Amino acid sequence: MTLSExxxxxxxxxxxxxxxxxxxxxxxxxxxxxxxxxxxxxxRNEMAELEEEGYLKQLHTSSGRVPSxxxxxxxxxxxxxxxxxxxxxxxxxxxxxxxxxxxxxxxxEHSAEYLSQLTDYTSIAMAEKTKENRIKHLQxxxxxxxxxxxxxxxxxGLVKNTLLRIGEKLDPRELxxxxxxxxxxxxxxxxxxxSQLVIENIQREFYEYRRTIEMIxxxxxxxxxEVEQIDVFFSGTTNIFxxxxxxxxxxxxxxxxxxxxxxxxxxxxxxxxxxxxxVSIGRENLYDIAQExxxxxxTYKIDNRTIGHLSVIGxxxxxxxxxxSIMIQLNKQLNDLxxxxx
Amino acid sequence: MTLSExxxxxxxxxxxxxxxxxxxxxxxxxxxxxxxxxxxxxxRNEMAELEEEGYLKQLHTSSGRVPSxxxxxxxxxxxxxxxxxxxxxxxxxxxxxxxxxxxxxxxxEHSAEYLSQLTDYTSIAMAEKTKENRIKHLQxxxxxxxxxxxxxxxxxGLVKNTLLRIGEKLDPRELxxxxxxxxxxxxxxxxxxxSQLVIENIQREFYEYRRTIEMIxxxxxxxxxEVEQIDVFFSGTTNIFxxxxxxxxxxxxxxxxxxxxxxxxxxxxxxxxxxxxxVSIGRENLYDIAQExxxxxxTYKIDNRTIGHLSVIGxxxxxxxxxxSIMIQLNKQLNDLxxxxx
DNA sequence: ATTAGCACTCACTTTAATCGAGTGCTAATT
DNA sequence: AATTAGCACTCGATTAAAGTGAGTGCTAAT
Numbered sequence: 001m002t003l004s005e006x007x008x009x010x011x012x013x014x015x016x017x018x019x020x021x022x023x024x025x026x027x028x029x030x031x032x033x034x035x036x037x038x039x040x041x042x043x044r045n046e047m048a049e050l051e052e053e054g055y056l057k058q059l060h061t062s063s064g065r066v067p068s069x070x071x072x073x074x075x076x077x078x079x080x081x082x083x084x085x086x087x088x089x090x091x092x093x094x095x096x097x098x099x100x101x102x103x104x105x106x107x108x109e110h111s112a113e114y115l116s117q118l119t120d121y122t123s124i125a126m127a128e129k130t131k132e133n134r135i136k137h138l139q140x141x142x143x144x145x146x147x148x149x150x151x152x153x154x155x156x157g158l159v160k161n162t163l164l165r166i167g168e169k170l171d172p173r174e175l176x177x178x179x180x181x182x183x184x185x186x187x188x189x190x191x192x193x194x195s196q197l198v199i200e201n202i203q204r205e206f207y208e209y210r211r212t213i214e215m216i217x218x219x220x221x222x223x224x225x226e227v228e229q230i231d232v233f234f235s236g237t238t239n240i241f242x243x244x245x246x247x248x249x250x251x252x253x254x255x256x257x258x259x260x261x262x263x264x265x266x267x268x269x270x271x272x273x274x275x276x277x278x279v280s281i282g283r284e285n286l287y288d289i290a291q292e293x294x295x296x297x298x299t300y301k302i303d304n305r306t307i308g309h310l311s312v313i314g315x316x317x318x319x320x321x322x323x324x325s326i327m328i329q330l331n332k333q334l335n336d337l338x339x340x341x342x
Numbered sequence: 343m344t345l346s347e348x349x350x351x352x353x354x355x356x357x358x359x360x361x362x363x364x365x366x367x368x369x370x371x372x373x374x375x376x377x378x379x380x381x382x383x384x385x386r387n388e389m390a391e392l393e394e395e396g397y398l399k400q401l402h403t404s405s406g407r408v409p410s411x412x413x414x415x416x417x418x419x420x421x422x423x424x425x426x427x428x429x430x431x432x433x434x435x436x437x438x439x440x441x442x443x444x445x446x447x448x449x450x451e452h453s454a455e456y457l458s459q460l461t462d463y464t465s466i467a468m469a470e471k472t473k474e475n476r477i478k479h480l481q482x483x484x485x486x487x488x489x490x491x492x493x494x495x496x497x498x499g500l501v502k503n504t505l506l507r508i509g510e511k512l513d514p515r516e517l518x519x520x521x522x523x524x525x526x527x528x529x530x531x532x533x534x535x536x537s538q539l540v541i542e543n544i545q546r547e548f549y550e551y552r553r554t555i556e557m558i559x560x561x562x563x564x565x566x567x568e569v570e571q572i573d574v575f576f577s578g579t580t581n582i583f584x585x586x587x588x589x590x591x592x593x594x595x596x597x598x599x600x601x602x603x604x605x606x607x608x609x610x611x612x613x614x615x616x617x618x619x620x621v622s623i624g625r626e627n628l629y630d631i632a633q634e635x636x637x638x639x640x641t642y643k644i645d646n647r648t649i650g651h652l653s654v655i656g657x658x659x660x661x662x663x664x665x666x667s668i669m670i671q672l673n674k675q676l677n678d679l680x681x682x683x684x
Numbered sequence: 685a686t687t688a689g690c691a692c693t694c695a696c697t698t699t700a701a702t703c704g705a706g707t708g709c710t711a712a713t714t
Numbered sequence: 715a716a717t718t719a720g721c722a723c724t725c726g727a728t729t730a731a732a733g734t735g736a737g738t739g740c741t742a743a744t
Contacts, residue, residue, distance in 0.1 A: 026706045041718050044707070062706050062724040141481040143495055151493050151503065153485055159503050161493065165683070176518065238602060241595045249591055253583040256598075260580060341507070368737045383687050386738070404693040404737050 003053075009036060010046050011055055012079050015067045019317050022244045024064030069282035069316060072294070076279050076320050083325045094333050108300075108308045109233045111334060116236025118326050121314035122259070126269050127231040128306045133158065133191045138182050140175045140216070148175065150216060152223060154191070156307050157341075160227055164219050166212060178213065181206050191224050230262045245292065245315045258289045269297055269309040277327060282316040294318045298331045302338055310334075345395075351378060352388050353397055354421050357409045361659050364586045366406030411624035411658060414636070418621050418662050425667045436675050450642075450650050451575045453676060458578025460668050463656035464601070468611050469573040470648045475500065475533045480524050482517045482558070490517065492558060494565060496533070498649050499683075502569055506561050508554060520555065523548050533566050572604045587634065587657045600631045611639055611651040619669060624658040636660045640673045644680055652676075 003011070013034045017025045027043040030036065036043065047065055050056045055074070056065040067075070085093075096114055097107070112125035134155045141149040143163065148170070151161045170178075185202050186194065199217045203210040237259060246252045258264060264287055271280065281294045296318075297311040310330070312323050345353070355376040359367045369386040372378065378385065389407055392398045397416070398407040409417070427435075438456055439449070454467035476497045483491040485505065490512070493503045512520075527544050528536065541559045545552040579601060588594045600606060606629055613622065623636045638660075639653040652672070654665050 024706090028706070039718050041720095042716085045717090048708080058707090060725060061708095063726075064706060137483060137485060137491075139481065139483040139491075139493070141479060141493060141495065143479060149479075149481075149493065149495060149501060151481070151483060151491070153483065153491060157505070159491060159505075161501050161503060163499070163501075163683075238595060238598045241591065241598075247591055249583065249589055249594060252591060252594065253580060256580045256583075341505075366737090370737070381687050383689095384685085387686090390739080400738090402694060403739095405695075406737060 003050075003055075006038070007046055007050060008079065010043055011050060011067075011071060012075070014047075014056065014065065015071060015075050015079070018067055019319055022317060024059060024066050026064035029064070067317075069284065072281045072316060072320070073284075076281070076324070080321045080324075082328065083321060085325060085329050090329055090333075093329060097333055097337060107334075107337070108310060109235075111310055111330060112233055112235040115310065115312060115326070115330060116239060119312050119314075119319075119323050120236070120239055120242065121312045121318065121323065122234060122236045122239050124259075124265060124269065124309075124311040124313060125233040125235075126266065126309045126311070127158070128270070128308050129228045129230060132305070133227060135186045135189050135191055135194075138179065138186060140179045140182075142170070142172050142175055145169050150219060150223075152191075152220070154227075155188075156302060156305065158227070160223055162219065162223055164216065166215060168212065170212065174209075178206075178209055178216075182213070182216070191220070191227070194220060194224075230266050232262050232265050234259055240314075243315050243317075245317065251292075254289055255293070258287075264290075268295060269311050277324065277331065279320065279324070292316060294320075296320070296323050296327055298327055300334060300338060307338075345392075345397075348378075348380070349388055349392060350421065352385055353392060353409075353413060354417070356389075356398065356407065357413060357417050357421070360409055361661055364659060366401060366408050368406035371406070409659075411626065414623045414658055414662070415626075418623070418666070422663045422666075424670065425663060427667060427671050432671055432675075435671060439675055439679060449676075449679070450652065451577075453652055453672060454575055454577040457652065457654060457668070457672060458581060461654050461656075461661075461665050462578070462581055462584065463654045463660065463665065464576060464578045464581050466601075466607060466611065466653040466655060467575040467577075467650065468608065468653070469500070469650045470612075471570045471572060474647070475569060477528045477531050477533055477536075480521065480528055482521045482524075484512070484514050484517055487511050492561060492565075494533075494562070496569075497530075498644060498647065500569070502565055504561065504565055506558065508557060510554065512554065516551075520548075520551055520558075524555070524558070533562070533569065536562060536566075572608050574604050574607055576601055582656075585657050585659075587659065593634075596631055597635070600629075606632075610637060611653050619666065619673065621662065621666070634658060636662075638662070638665045638669055640669055642676060642680060649680075 010030070013030055013036060014025050017030065017033065027040040027047060030043055031038070031040040047056060051058060051065060055068055055071040057068050058065050093114070097111065108125035108127060112123040116123040135152065136155045137153040139151040139153075141151060143149050146169075147163055147165050149161055150164050151159065153159050181202070185198070185205075189198075194217060199214060202217070203213055206213065237256060240246045240252060240255050246255055268280075268285060268287065268290055271278075271286075276298070278297045278299075279294065280297070283291045285291055285293065285295070292315065293313055294316045295311050295313045297309055299306055300308045300310065310327075312318075312327065314323075352372070355372055355378060356367050359372065359375065369382040369389060372385055373380070373382040389398060393400060393407060397410055397413040399410050400407050435456070439453065450467040450469060454465040457465040477494065478497045479495040481493040481495075483493060485491050488511075489505055489507050491503055492506050493501065495501050523544070527540070527547075531540075536559060541556060544559070545555055548555065579598060582588045582594060582597050588597055610622075610627060610629065610632055613620075613628075618640070620639045620641075621636065622639070625633045627633055627635065627637070634657065635655055636658045637653050637655045639651055641648055642650045642652065652669075654660075654669065656665075
C-alpha cells in the first residue's frame with residue numbers, strides 16, 4: 001500500500017526536521033515551520049495514521065513523534081534528493097586523494113580521514129584480507145650480516161615486509177638467486193597454499209640453500225596469519241559526542257567500545273554483496289549495539305576482487321543526503337584512482 | 343621541611359584510599375579502615391596541617407580531602423613500594439612480546455596493547471621520527487611493467503615502502519644495477535640531506551638512467567615527509583570511562599579529543615631527556631587538558647638514539663604502584679629484545 | 685598531646701509542585 | 715466528506731523545598 005502524496009510530504013518534513021534537531025516533532029511545530037498548506041489538526045490526523053502504518057514512533061503519549069527505521073528506509077530509497085557536490089569541492093577531493101596515494105592501505109586510511117572531516121561523522125576504513133591473496137612478487141633484501149628483509153607484494157597491492165634473522169651470511173648475489181628461485185615457484189600462488197609440500201619441493205630443487213629457504217617460507221606462513229588479521233582504521237571517533245542521542249556516557253561508551261570489536265565491525269561492513277553504495281539503518285544491523293546507528297558503506301574492488309570498504313557510521317538520525325552524496329563522489333574518484341593504478 | 347613519620351603514614355593512607363575509591367577521604371573513614379593507632383580527631387588535626395602544607399585539598403568546607411599533585415609526587419618518589427611482578431607474569435610478558443616481534447613499529451604497538459590490558463589504563467605508543475634517520479639500504483623491486491616498489495630501510499629499523507609508477511620498462515637486472523648504485527651513494531646518509539645536489543651528482547655518474555633516478559629520488563623526498571610524520575598508536579582508549587573522574591561527557595570527550603592531537607601527545611611524551619621511567623603528574627604537564635592526567639612514560643633507544651616512547655595515561659589518581667612496576671618489567675624485556683636485535 | 689563531644693556546613697537525594705509541548709476527541713466550518 | 719478550531723488531558727522536564735549524612739573545626743575533658 002502506498003502513501004498519499006500529502007502523507008509523504010508530511011513524513012519528509014518530519015524526517016528532515018528530526019535529522020536537524022534531534023527533537024521529537026509535533027504537529028504544531030511542523031505546521032509553523034514548514035509550508036504544508038494544512039492545519040496542525042490535519043497533520044495530527046495524518047501523523048496518527050503514519051504511526052499506525054509504522055513510519056512514526058511516539059516515545060510516550062504526550063510527546064511528538066520520531067521517524068522509525070522504516071521511515072528512514074523510505075526516505076533513503078525514495079524521498080531524499082541527493083545533492084550534487086559543487087565542482088570545486090570535487091576537485092579538492094581529487095587533489096587531496098592524489099597527494100596521499102602511495103600505498104593501498106594508506107589510501108583507504110586517508111580517505112577515511114577525509115570522509116570524517118567532510119561528514120562530521122565517524123568513518124571506518126577496512127582493508128579486506130581475502131584468503132585468496134596471491135603472491136605477485138617476493139624480494140629478499142640484505143640488511144646486515146645477520147638479517148634480511150622479506151618483502152612480500154600481493155596482487156591486491158598489499159605490501160608486507162618483515163625482518164628475518166638468518167643464521168648464515170649471504171651475499172647479495174646469493175640472495176638474488178634465492179629471490180629469483182622463490183619467485184619462480186611462488187608467483188601467482190595463493191599465499192595460503194604455500195604448504196609444507198611446496199616448501200619441500202623448492203628445497204629439493206635448490207638443496208644448497210635448503211635451510212635458508214625453509215626459514216624464509218616458515219616465516220612467510222607466520223606473515224600470512226598477520227596478513228589475514230582484520231585491518232580496521234577509524235577517523236573522527238569523537239564526532240559521536242556531537243550528537244545528543246549519544247550524549248549520555250553509557251551510549252557514548254558503548255558506541256566507542258563497539259568500534260573496538262574488530263570482528264563485529266568487519267561483519268557490519270561486509271554484509272551482503274551489494275553493488276555500489278549500501279545504507280543499513282538501525283535495526284537492519286544484526287548487532288544489538290549497532291541498532292541505534294546507521295552505516296553508509298562502499299566497497300572497493302580491483303579486478304572484481306574486494307580489497308576494502310569505506311564506511312560512515314552515525315546515529316540513525318543521520319544526514320543521509322549529505323553523507324550519500326559525499327560518498328558517491330568519493331567512490332567515483334577512488335575507483336578512478338584504483339583503475340588507473342591497478 | 344620534612345613531614346613527621348605519622349603524617350607520612352596518614353598521607354599514604356589517604357592516597358591509597360583515594361586511589362582505590364575516588365572519593366574524598368575523611369578522618370572517620372580513615373581511622374576505621376586503616377590501623378593508624380590514633381583517633382579520628384588527631385587525624386583531623388594532622389589533615390588540617392597537611393592541607394596547609396599543600397598536600398591535601400578540600401573541595402568544599404565540609405567534604406573530605408583529596409591528595410594534591412604535590413602529594414602524588416611525594417608518593418611516587420618516596421612513599422610507594424613498587425611491587426615485583428611474579429615470575430610467571432614476567433615470562434608471559436616475554437612470550438607475548440617475542441611472538442609479536444616482526445617490525446619495530448609493530449613491536450611498540452603490540453606493547454601498547456599489552457600494556458593497556460595489564461594496567462586497565464590507556465596506553466600510547468609513539469615511534470620517534472628523528473630527523474637523523476640514516477639510510478641503511480634501499481631496494482628497488484619490480485612489480486610489473488609499469489611500476490616498481492621502493493623499499494627504504496633505515497638504521498633505526500624503520501622500513502618504508504612505496505609504489506612508484508615509472509615511465510619506462512626496466513628489467514630486474516637494470517633495477518638491481520640502479521639499486522646498487524643508489525646504495526653506494528646513499529648508504530649511511532641522513533635522509534633529510536638527500537638534496538638536489540646529491541641527486542645531480544648521482545645522475546651525472548649514471549647518465550643512462552638519469553630520468554628514473556630522478557623520479558626515485560624525488561619520490562624519496564616525498565616519503566621523507568611521511569616518515570617524519572608523528573606515528574602515534576593508542577590502546578584501551580575507552581578504559582577512561584572506567585574512572586569516575588571522567589564520568590561526565592565533557593571530561594571524557596576532552597580526554598579523547600586530546601588523544602587526537604598528535605602534536606600535543608608528542609610533546610607530552612618527549613618532554614625532558616630523563617633516563618628510565620618518567621612520571622608526570624597533573625599540573626606538571628604543560629597542557630591544560632592534560633592537567634587532570636598523569637603519565638608514566640619510558641623511552642626506547644637503539645645505539646643511544648631514541649626510537650620510540652611507551653606511555654600509560656590515566657587520571658592523576660592513578661595506581662602508580664601497579665603501573666610503575668609493570669612498566670619497569672616491560673622496559674627490561676623490551677630493552678633486551680632491542681639489544682638482541684639491533 | 686590526644687580524644688570525645690557537639691554544633692555547623694554543604695553536596696547530594698528525595699519529594700512535591702509547576703510548566704508546556706503535544707495529543708486525541710468533538711463539534712463547527714468549508 | 716474533509717478540514718479545522720477548541721479543549722481537556724498526559725507526561726517528561728524543570729524548579730523548589732525539605733531532608734540526609736559524611737565531614738569539619740572548635741572546645742573541654744582526659
